[in-house]
Amino acid sequence: MSARAARHDGNADDLDVEEALALVKEHPGRTRGDHTPGDPAGAPRRPHSHATDWAEARALAARAPRRAGRPDPVAVPLASALGLTLAAPLTALTDLPSFDTSAMDGWAVSGPGPWSVRDEGVLAGHAAHPPLTDGEAVRIATGARTPPDTTAVLRSEHGRTDDKGRLHVTAAARPPHTVSHGQDIRPRGQECRSGDQLLPVGTLVTPPVLGMAAAAGYDTLTAVPRPRADVFVLGDELLGEGMPHDGLIRDALGPLLPPWLRALGAEVTAVRRVGDDEQALFEAITASDADVVVTTGGTAAGPVDHVHPVLRRIGAELLVDGVNVRPGHPMLLARTAENQHLVGLPGNPLAAVSGLVTLAEPLLRTLAARPAPEPYTLPLRDAVQGHPYDTRLVPVSLRGDRALPLLYNGPAMLRGIAAADALAVVAPGGARPGQEAELLDLPWASGGIGVCFT
Ligand SMILES: Nc1nc2c(c(=O)[nH]1)N[C@H]1C(S)=C(S)[C@@H](COP(=O)(O)OP(=O)(O)OC[C@H]3O[C@@H](n4cnc5c(N)ncnc54)[C@H](O)[C@@H]3O)O[C@H]1N2
Numbered sequence: 001m002s003a004r005a006a007r008h009d010g011n012a013d014d015l016d017v018e019e020a021l022a023l024v025k026e027h028p029g030r031t032r033g034d035h036t037p038g039d040p041a042g043a044p045r046r047p048h049s050h051a052t053d054w055a056e057a058r059a060l061a062a063r064a065p066r067r068a069g070r071p072d073p074v075a076v077p078l079a080s081a082l083g084l085t086l087a088a089p090l091t092a093l094t095d096l097p098s099f100d101t102s103a104m105d106g107w108a109v110s111g112p113g114p115w116s117v118r119d120e121g122v123l124a125g126h127a128a129h130p131p132l133t134d135g136e137a138v139r140i141a142t143g144a145r146t147p148p149d150t151t152a153v154l155r156s157e158h159g160r161t162d163d164k165g166r167l168h169v170t171a172a173a174r175p176p177h178t179v180s181h182g183q184d185i186r187p188r189g190q191e192c193r194s195g196d197q198l199l200p201v202g203t204l205v206t207p208p209v210l211g212m213a214a215a216a217g218y219d220t221l222t223a224v225p226r227p228r229a230d231v232f233v234l235g236d237e238l239l240g241e242g243m244p245h246d247g248l249i250r251d252a253l254g255p256l257l258p259p260w261l262r263a264l265g266a267e268v269t270a271v272r273r274v275g276d277d278e279q280a281l282f283e284a285i286t287a288s289d290a291d292v293v294v295t296t297g298g299t300a301a302g303p304v305d306h307v308h309p310v311l312r313r314i315g316a317e318l319l320v321d322g323v324n325v326r327p328g329h330p331m332l333l334a335r336t337a338e339n340q341h342l343v344g345l346p347g348n349p350l351a352a353v354s355g356l357v358t359l360a361e362p363l364l365r366t367l368a369a370r371p372a373p374e375p376y377t378l379p380l381r382d383a384v385q386g387h388p389y390d391t392r393l394v395p396v397s398l399r400g401d402r403a404l405p406l407l408y409n410g411p412a413m414l415r416g417i418a419a420a421d422a423l424a425v426v427a428p429g430g431a432r433p434g435q436e437a438e439l440l441d442l443p444w445a446s447g448g449i450g451v452c453f454t
């Protein structure tokens with residue numbers, strides 16, 4: 001890539017072009033864009049890599065918790081249940097409406113008009129009224145129980161009382177001067193009968209689900225508990241506040257990760273900074289009883305990169321050790337105990353985001369029993385430079401029916417993702433302008449339950 005192109009794309013240190021060229025030299029018959037026969041994705045593979053392909057890494061992360069079985073369902077008060085998944089069907093505990101009710105403000109009438117009007121009206125939430133007799137009407141409010149033997153409700157704008165106090169249907173009614181039997185009465189059980197299944201197991205608890213549950217008589221919901229996540233932010237160079245100075249930089253992941261993990265369905269039980277010290281990391285991980293431990297930094301092979309040695313010491317099973325994705329290729333997933341997984345995110349902030357969507361999202365999705373998002377594609381407005389062997393995740397802004405790739409998408413940069421609606425999945429070799437790319441919505445941009453950061 002030319003220096004000019006590198007500046008334009010903002011990701012010069014991401015592409016490993018030298019490495020790619022070296023590989024091409026080692027394999028003279030192979031040119032960029034060649035496909036390995038039998039590769040289902042049709043992507044060229046980096047020779048001799050033990051890293052997992054991006055789609056396979058996501059699938060593996062989604063399958064990883066299954067061995068431990070589902071967590072026991074819990075009863076959760078409605079006020080705390082938003083974003084959880086139903087572990088039992090929502091079955092109506094009552095008929096809805098639970099009594100015959102007026103759909104409009106007006107008069108409950110009995111038989112054909114004109115009607116004599118009772119003095120006392122019927123309001124919502126009040127005790128039962130005596131039955132109407134034929135030819136009688138009573139003022140009624142929307143939602144009030146209709147008195148026994150009501151045959152219809154006449155809307156206030158369709159009725160008029162004459163000088164003798166008798167009620168008539170006006171010409172404004174449709175058809176004029178007519179009120180039909182049962183009109184504007186919501187009969188008991190119209191929406192459901194007690195015992196009807198309203199929503200199946202596996203339903204995401206959204207605001208209307210909370211409302212439906214309350215209407216149907218529930219105070220608590222039986223739900224899959226939120227998986228608990230502990231976050232350990234590694235690095236002696238990180239500052240919790242103030243300006244960067246003397247080779248020290250601000251910790252960007254401590255503020256970024258907890259709300260994002262919550263949006264993915266987790267309860268964040270701890271966020272701790274851990275220095276570049278193997279023993280401290282060992283103690284932090286082994287003391288954690290969270291379902292998911294998320295570490296940041298220390299995944300590479302530098303002198304203070306302690307994640308691999310500590311996982312070896314714990315005897316953890318490495319399920320994913322590197323992924324063929326840029327940024328974030330040193331990300332890892334390990335089983336640290338029967339019921340505990342560790343997601344090792346690289347320290348470069350956009351690389352950490354890549355690890356979050358590649359490994360943490362599917363893992364938490366399974367643990368929280370959330371449905372997988374429906375995959376979708378949009379055409380890219382501009383070309384995106386590809387990596388020779390790896391999938392790229394590129395921040396994009398959604399503009400109408402196209403995705404606009406954003407600049408400043410290098411692994412150490414958050415400027416692109418901070419303005420993004422989604423990440424575009426760009427296959428090895430890159431994408432042409434107008435080419436369709438799979439998109440991963442960012443939780444807050446999807447308009448879904450991801451808006452729930454509580
Ligand atoms: N010899 C090699 N070196 C590196 C490789 C490699 O393959 N061979 N991979 C590079 C890639 S790609 C990445 S990504 C990083 C991953 O490194 P680590 O996970 O070990 O992360 P650190 O070394 O601890 O940090 C990397 C970078 O990110 C900054 N950082 C760390 N934590 C934070 C934070 N919470 N907030 C903001 N910035 C953070 C840190 O200061 C470093 O600049 O390794 C490459 N090296």
Ligand code: MOO
Nearest residue numbers: 327328329351411
């Ligand atoms: O390119 Mo690294 O994978 O920055 O994350």
